Structure formats: structure tokens, C-alpha cells
Amino acid sequence: MNELRQIMADTVEKLFSDQVTKNLKEQAEAAVFPEKLSQAIAENGLLHVLVPENMGGVSGQFADAEVIARAVGRHAVPLPIVEQIIANYLLAGAGITPPDGITVFAPVRENETVHLKDGVVTGTATRVPWGRKADHVAVVTEEGIALVKAEDYSLTENQNIAAEPRDTLEFKGTKSLASGNLPSGMTVHSIFALGAMMRASQMTGAIEWILEASVQYANDRVQFGRPLGKFQAIQQNMAEMAGHAAAAGAAALGAFQAADLAEEGDIDSTFEIAAAKTRISETAGVVTSHAHQIHGAIGFTYEHDLHFRTRRLWSWRDEFGSDSYWADWIGGHILELEADDLWPWLTTRPT
Amino acid sequence: MQYFNFDPYSLPPEAEELRQEVREFLHKELADYPAVLRSRSWAGLDPDFSRKMGEKGWIGLTWPKKYGGGERSFFERYALLEELLAYGAPVGSHWIADRQSGPTILRFGTEEQCHRILPGIIKGESFFCIGMSEPDSGSDLASIRTKADKVDGGYLINGTKVWTTGAHHCDWMIALVRTSPPSENRHAGMSQFLINLKQTKGLTIDPIQNLAGEKHFNMVVFEDFFVPEEDRIGAEGDGWQQVTAELAFERSGPERYMSSIQLLIELIREAKLDPSKKAQEQIGRLIAHLATLRRMSISVAGKLESHSNPALEASVVKDLGAIYEQEMPEIAHRFARTEASMTAATDFEQVRAYITQAAVSFSLRGGTREILRGIIARGLGLR
Structure with a gap:
């Protein structure tokens, strides 16, 4: 891990360990927004990790953002952190300095189209993470990125399984504050894939926490006169969970590294992102099942x-394309190859 | 808390260069090699092919030059193995010698043993099998009963080894046997020996047919079989520690997730003839797993290259890999429109018939799923 990444990792770990208490998470689910934490995160520059220095950012790599996304998942931070990281990245790419306050991006679903014409935005974006808390939205259209103000669109509240806000935004001829091109080499779909990539890492963080908590519980909880972890049936399940956790970590990291190569113009990273989101979303069910089984009724x-x-995993595995969606995408790509070219193709992919 | 370390590695340019060289060689050598034979993967035997591999310098690739080895990196070896497996090359004759017997001799053997044994392996002329399991000792390897009694100039070995793949074709076995009676320390009192299988006195090798009709493994009976002192590997009593290291080699390669790859290739060929959304998604899932396992397997190669112990991570990859390899025939079955059979008209159904039968062994050989998960559980701090 390079120096910047290590600093990032230490910063987020300290910040989230101190501030993301159970009480804070419960309050957030009861609609009390963690204002103080939100500000602390902004002040630490975490949200500008992908913004160039000349626009007030850190000029970090995707692999630096991965450290943050994983910690967000690990600590189940009830804030739009990865969403702001992507929004700020998109704005900076479009030559727009990210405004103060909270900026999220939309649409976040593959089949939704919002249009930008002569600086005016039209269309509907559903299930936008933390839409209601945004001061601004970076709208992603085929025509480019548009920055709009919260008062300039209508909003209907909704939420995911984990009670995270997922709101509907309606742009009925909303005048943008500024607009610019999509980041170089990117399409609407590859921006959607960035969302999937962030979720892959968040899920990995959540899975790692769940594994540690499960191992801890297995060692602490005594039944039939010995810790649960001494029973072979439990050991087998924990080992299986650990294997999936390791695979998730490898897959997520692979996606972010590929995204960095894509940023340098070397490759299209959609495959690595698709593989990570598929692999990790598929695994979420096994991990949550084993975790709840070991924890028993208290869990x-x-x-x-x-x-x-666990509720975040059940939500996140669906968001930005489920495992079915991305597996279908991969399959479509593979079936364009000759069967005998599968292996030669795979070995050209970055590891 | 991090239980495992799967740091990412990129294969260096020299590994990719070697890959292209190997690919061209295999393309030429195996042009007419049928799919069903390719699906045997590293169980396919062909001593002539092994000798050609030896001529190329592709056996003992990482071993010291003074014994004839290539002194090349574990990443280059990794790329070589991947290509051999992807093409289903018949590497079975020399595979075990290259993977674990040679490295065991290199690590624990004497200089004399290295000079005597390794050059033959490297040339693809000297083949090895593994003498670990016994009729009453499978997963519980420490309970072995085959013993070596000290006599003038060496040892007399008595006992039975079983499931010894290739013993009837091999020149040597590395056997784990008791040199002291069992004691409170279950892992004490064992030693490894080089067993010269061409020395017939006191040795019976009987092939055992597997459920697919193949005769790969054997029962090997020792009756006052003489082994000279100089064929003991390592010190008396160090056998368990050595065999643990050997098993780490056995479990750490790409063959632990690539055994069913011929079926994946045939499944894709089949799906292209009869495209469906369902098949497309399923193939996508298999590729997502394949890419992830490959990353993890390369990370294990990285651990070998940096001389850190790969045992725990290798167990994780082998466990996940075996599940993946075993899932393949089940998935292929769901998409099949005709019947699998070794005499079917299509490659898909022949390969499916073979892999369906072979797959049950994938979570047995080289350490059962339960043993691997026990190792992983220990890594988690549960045992």
C-alpha cells in the first residue's frame, strides 16, 4: 500500500471507529442525519479523493478510493460517501469545480435515461442514494454531465432494505448551473459501472466485518460446555465464509486496479468490475446466511x-446491477468470442 | 483483522513471453488431440510428451542450474502451468515430480540426492508418485502404520500405501513412514524415504480401477523392502514437517481451479450454437468466478516467489477451486439437450461424461474439503 493510501486507510478507520456508533446508525435509520460526521468526512478531503489538486482535490487513484469504500461498508456508515466521491469525480472530469455541500449523482439505474439539451435537464431518476440530503446533483446524460441545484427538481422519498434513502428525482426542464463532457473515455454505462465497483468494495468491507464478528462470537459463545467454534460443523461454515470473504477482497481490488489502468487509457475495466460485482453479490447470500446462523436469535x-x-448486503447486491445483470453482461461478451479463444482472452486481462 | 493475505501480483513480461512460447508449442504438438483427452487435464499420461517438455527445459523450471534446472521465477512457472492446463496437455507423467517430489528433495534432500535424482526429473525421464495414504489412514495422515526398521546400511520397510497415482508407471515414490512407534506427539517419529520402484524385491504394485474405468491409482505393498540409508530424505523424525511443506506445494498450483476448464470451453461452444439468455448469464457467472480464482491463484504464486508460506492461502484457493470445478458438470447438465456419454457424437457430451465422473475426486485428492476447511478454521483462530 502506498503512503497516500495508508494515510487514507488510517484516517477513515480512526474516524469511523470513533464516530460510527450503533446509536448513530440507529438514529440515521430514524431519519436523524449524522451532520457532524458528514462534515468531518468532508473536512478530511475524503470526498475529493478523485478530484485533481488544481480543483481542490487529492489527485488520488481509484485504488485510493477503494480504501474509503471498503471502510464505509465495514462500518456501515449511514452517509452518501462513495456517491459523493463519484459525483465530485464526474464534475471535475467535466471541468466543473465541485460545489460545497453534498453532491450526489443520478441516474443510478441502467435502464433510465435523462437528457441534457441547451443546459436544460429532463427526465426521471429513481432510487437515487441520499437524494433528499443532496444540495446538488451531478446528472449523468449521454450529452454530458450537468450540475443542478436541489430546489430545482421534485423529489419523492424511498429507501432500500437497510433504510438508506433511495429517492426519485424528477427533472422537468431543470436549468443546470453548469455542464461539461463525460470524463474522457467514459460512457453513461461505464459511470454506472463505477457505482457497481464502489458497491463491490463496500460489500467486501461489510463481509470482512461480518466474518470477524462471527469468528469472535464463535469463540465467545459457549454451548454444551465449549465454545461454538470448537464444533466442526461451525468450523466448516466459518471456513466457507472466510473463503468467500477472501474471494470478495481479491475481486474488489481487481476492479479498482483495472479502473486505474482504464484511467491511464490502457484498457476497458468493465469486465473486472462486472466480475467483482457478480462474484461478490452472489456470495452475499451465503455470507449473511452463515453469519445469522452462527449468531442465533440475538443476531x-x-x-x-x-x-x-447484512441488510446493507441484501440491498447493495441489487444496486448498480445485480449479479444476474452483470453475469449476463459478461456472458454476452464471452459468447462473442470463439470458445477456444476464452483462455487466450482471459490471460490478457490485468491481475 | 486480516486472516489471509491475497496481495495482487501482475505476471512479469518474461512470464508472458514464456506463455506465448508454450502456447505455440502446444498448438503444434496437440493439434489433433481430442477434447475428451484434454479434459483429463494433468491426469493425462504421455511419457513422450514429458520428454519433449524436458527438452524444452520446462520441467524443474525454477530449480537451480547446477542440477539442470532453469532458475526461473515462480511466475514464469505459473504461466507455463496455466497454459498446459488450459490446453489439457498430457502432463501426468512428470507432474508430481515437478510439482512436489523435486521441490521436496531440493529442500530437504542431500546434495548427493539432488545430483542423483533431479537431472532425470528435469529431462522428463524420471517420474514420481506420492506415498502418503494407507488403507487405514486417509485424512488422518498421522495415523500411518507403514514402518521402516533400521538394518545394516539402511532400513527394511513393511506396510501398505494406497491411492498412489501413477505408481505403476513411475520410477520413484517418496513415502512417509514411521521410523519410531507412535507416541503422545502424533506428529513425531515419521520420516520420508526415496523408494526405488524399479527395485522389485519386496514390492507389489497393484493398479486400482476408478469409477471412470481408468487405472491411475494403486495399492503398493512393502514386504521387507530394503531402502539404503542414503535414500532417507531429511533427518529421522522430520517426516511430518517435510510432508506438510510438500502438501503446500501440492495445493498451491492453478490445477486446483482449472480441472474442468475443457468443459467450460465446450459449454461455451454449445451455447454459441443454441444461444439463450439463461446460458449467457450462467456462463457469465462461471467467468466471474474463473477470473477471481485466477487472481487468487496468482497471488499464491507470488507468495512462493517471495518465499513466504502459501499453505493457508493455498487451502482457501483449493477449497473454492474444487467447488467451482465440481459445479461445472452440474451446470453443463442443466444446459444439455442430449445425453452425456464417453461414446457420444459431440465433444461436449464426451467431455461432460468424463468430467461428471472425475469431478467427485476433486475435493478428495490433495486434501479433502473437510481437511482444508479445518486448516482454514485454524487460520481463523477457531482451533
Whole structure:
């Protein structure tokens, strides 16, 4: 890990360990926005990790952002952190200095189209993460990126399984504050893929926390006169979960590294992102199942910390394309190859 | 808390150069090699092919030059193995010697043993098998009973080894046997020996047919079989520690996720003839797993290259890899429109018939799923 990445990792770990308490997460689900934490994150420059220095950012790589995304998942931080990172990246790419306050991006679903014509935005974006808390939205259209103000569109509240805001934004001829081109080499679909990439890393963070909590519980909880972890049936399940956690980590990191290569113009990173989102979303069910099985009834209570991660996994595996969506995308690509070219093709991919 | 380390590695340019060279060689050598034979993967035997590999310098690739090795990196070896497996090359004759017997001798053997044994392996002329399991000792390897009693100039070995793949074709076995009676320390009192399989006195090798009709593995019976002192590997009593290291080599290669790749290739060929959304998505899932396993497997090669112990990570990849390899025939079955058979008209159905039968062994050989998960559980701090 390079120096910047290590600093990032230490900063987020300290910040989230201190501030993302169970109480804060419960409050957030009861619609009390963690204002203080939100500001602390902004002040630390975490949201500008992908923004160039000359626009007030850090000029970091995607692999630096990965460290943040993983910690967001690990600590189940109830804030639009990865969404702001992507929004700021898109704005900077379009030559627009990211404004103060919270900026998220939309649309976030593959089949939704919003249009930009002569600086005016039209269309509907559903399930936009934290739409209601945004001061601005970076709107992604085939025509380019448009920055709009919160008061200039209508909003309907909605949420995911983990009670994270997922709102509908309607742009009925919304005049943009500024607009610019999509980041070089990117399409609407590859921006959608960036969302999938962030979710892959967040899920990995959540899975790692769940594994540690499960191992801890297995060692602490005594039944039949010995810790649960001494039973072979439990060991087998924990080992299986650990394997999936390791695979998730490898897949997520691969996606971010590929995205950095794509940024340098070497490759199209959609395959690595698709593989990560597929692999990790597929695994979420196994991991949550084993985790709840080991925790027993206490893990099924709202009181216990486990559900903040498991409910997020059940939400995040669907968001920005489920495993079915991305597996279909990969399959479509593979079936364009000759069968005998599968291996030669795979070995050209970055590891 | 991080339980495992799967740091990413990129294969260096020299590995990719070697890959192209190997690919061209295989393309030429195996032009007419049928798909069903390719699907045997590293169980396919062809001593002539192994000798050609030896001529190319592709056996013992990482070993020291003074024994005839290539002194090349584990990444280059990794790329070589991947290509051999992807093409389904018949590498079975020399595979075990290259993967684990040679490295065991290199690491624990004497200079004399290295000079005597390794050059033959490297030339693709000297083949090895593994003498670990016994009729009453499978997963519980420490319970072995085959013993070596000290006599003038060496040892007399008595006992039975079983599931010894290739013993009937091989020149040597590395056997784990007791040199002291069992004690409270279950892992004490064992030693490894070089067993010269061409020395017939006191040795019986009987092939055992597997459910697919193949005769790969054997029962090997020792009756007062004499082994000279100079054929003991390492010190008396160090056998368990050595065999643990050997198993790490056995479990760390790409063959632990690539055994069913011929079926994946045929499945894609089949899906292109009869495209469906369902098949497309399923193939996408398989490729997502394949790419992830490959990253993890390369990371294990990176651990070998940096001389750190790959045992735990290798167990993780082998466990995930075996599940993946075993899932393949089940998925292929869901998409099949005709019946699988070794005498079917299509490559798809022949390969499917073979892999369906072979797959059950993938989570047995080289350490069962349960043993691997026990190792992983220990890594988690549960045992």
C-alpha cells in the first residue's frame, strides 16, 4: 500500500471507529442525519479523493478510493460517501469545480435515461442514494454531465432494505448551473459501472466485518460446555465464509486496479468490475446466511450490530446491477468470442 | 483483522513471453488431440510428451542450474502451468515430480540426492508418485502404520500405501513412514524415504480401477523392502514437517481451479450454437468466478516467489477451486439437450461424461474439503 493510501486507510478507520456508533446508525435509520460526521468526512478531503489538486482535490487513484469504500461498508456508515466521491469525480472530469455541500449523482439505474439539451435537464431518476440530503446533483446524460441545484427538481422519498434513502428525482426542464463532457473515455454505462465497483468494495468491507464478528462470537459463545467454534460443523461454515470473504477482497481490488489502468487509457475495466460485482453479490447470500446462523436469535434482533451489515448486503447486491445483470453482461461478451479463444482472452486481462 | 493475505501480483513480461512460447508449442504438438483427452487435464499420461517438455527445459523450471534446472521465477512457472492446463496437455507423467517430489528433495534432500535424482526429473525421464495414504489412514495422515526398521546400511520397510497415482508407471515414490512407534506427539517419529520402484524385491504394485474405468491409482505393498540409508530424505523424525511443506506445494498450483476448464470451453461452444439468455448469464457467472480464482491463484504464486508460506492461502484457493470445478458438470447438465456419454457424437457430451465422473475426486485428492476447511478454521483462530 502506498503512503497516500495508508494515510487514507488510517484516517477513515480512526474516524469511523470513533464516530460510527450503533446509536448513530440507529438514529440515521430514524431519519436523524449524522451532520457532524458528514462534515468531518468532508473536512478530511475524503470526498475529493478523485478530484485533481488544481480543483481542490487529492489527485488520488481509484485504488485510493477503494480504501474509503471498503471502510464505509465495514462500518456501515449511514452517509452518501462513495456517491459523493463519484459525483465530485464526474464534475471535475467535466471541468466543473465541485460545489460545497453534498453532491450526489443520478441516474443510478441502467435502464433510465435523462437528457441534457441547451443546459436544460429532463427526465426521471429513481432510487437515487441520499437524494433528499443532496444540495446538488451531478446528472449523468449521454450529452454530458450537468450540475443542478436541489430546489430545482421534485423529489419523492424511498429507501432500500437497510433504510438508506433511495429517492426519485424528477427533472422537468431543470436549468443546470453548469455542464461539461463525460470524463474522457467514459460512457453513461461505464459511470454506472463505477457505482457497481464502489458497491463491490463496500460489500467486501461489510463481509470482512461480518466474518470477524462471527469468528469472535464463535469463540465467545459457549454451548454444551465449549465454545461454538470448537464444533466442526461451525468450523466448516466459518471456513466457507472466510473463503468467500477472501474471494470478495481479491475481486474488489481487481476492479479498482483495472479502473486505474482504464484511467491511464490502457484498457476497458468493465469486465473486472462486472466480475467483482457478480462474484461478490452472489456470495452475499451465503455470507449473511452463515453469519445469522452462527449468531442465533440475538443476531436476528434490531439490538445487535449484525443487521446493519447484512441488510446493507441484501440491498447493495441489487444496486448498480445485480449479479444476474452483470453475469449476463459478461456472458454476452464471452459468447462473442470463439470458445477456444476464452483462455487466450482471459490471460490478457490485468491481475 | 486480516486472516489471509491475497496481495495482487501482475505476471512479469518474461512470464508472458514464456506463455506465448508454450502456447505455440502446444498448438503444434496437440493439434489433433481430442477434447475428451484434454479434459483429463494433468491426469493425462504421455511419457513422450514429458520428454519433449524436458527438452524444452520446462520441467524443474525454477530449480537451480547446477542440477539442470532453469532458475526461473515462480511466475514464469505459473504461466507455463496455466497454459498446459488450459490446453489439457498430457502432463501426468512428470507432474508430481515437478510439482512436489523435486521441490521436496531440493529442500530437504542431500546434495548427493539432488545430483542423483533431479537431472532425470528435469529431462522428463524420471517420474514420481506420492506415498502418503494407507488403507487405514486417509485424512488422518498421522495415523500411518507403514514402518521402516533400521538394518545394516539402511532400513527394511513393511506396510501398505494406497491411492498412489501413477505408481505403476513411475520410477520413484517418496513415502512417509514411521521410523519410531507412535507416541503422545502424533506428529513425531515419521520420516520420508526415496523408494526405488524399479527395485522389485519386496514390492507389489497393484493398479486400482476408478469409477471412470481408468487405472491411475494403486495399492503398493512393502514386504521387507530394503531402502539404503542414503535414500532417507531429511533427518529421522522430520517426516511430518517435510510432508506438510510438500502438501503446500501440492495445493498451491492453478490445477486446483482449472480441472474442468475443457468443459467450460465446450459449454461455451454449445451455447454459441443454441444461444439463450439463461446460458449467457450462467456462463457469465462461471467467468466471474474463473477470473477471481485466477487472481487468487496468482497471488499464491507470488507468495512462493517471495518465499513466504502459501499453505493457508493455498487451502482457501483449493477449497473454492474444487467447488467451482465440481459445479461445472452440474451446470453443463442443466444446459444439455442430449445425453452425456464417453461414446457420444459431440465433444461436449464426451467431455461432460468424463468430467461428471472425475469431478467427485476433486475435493478428495490433495486434501479433502473437510481437511482444508479445518486448516482454514485454524487460520481463523477457531482451533
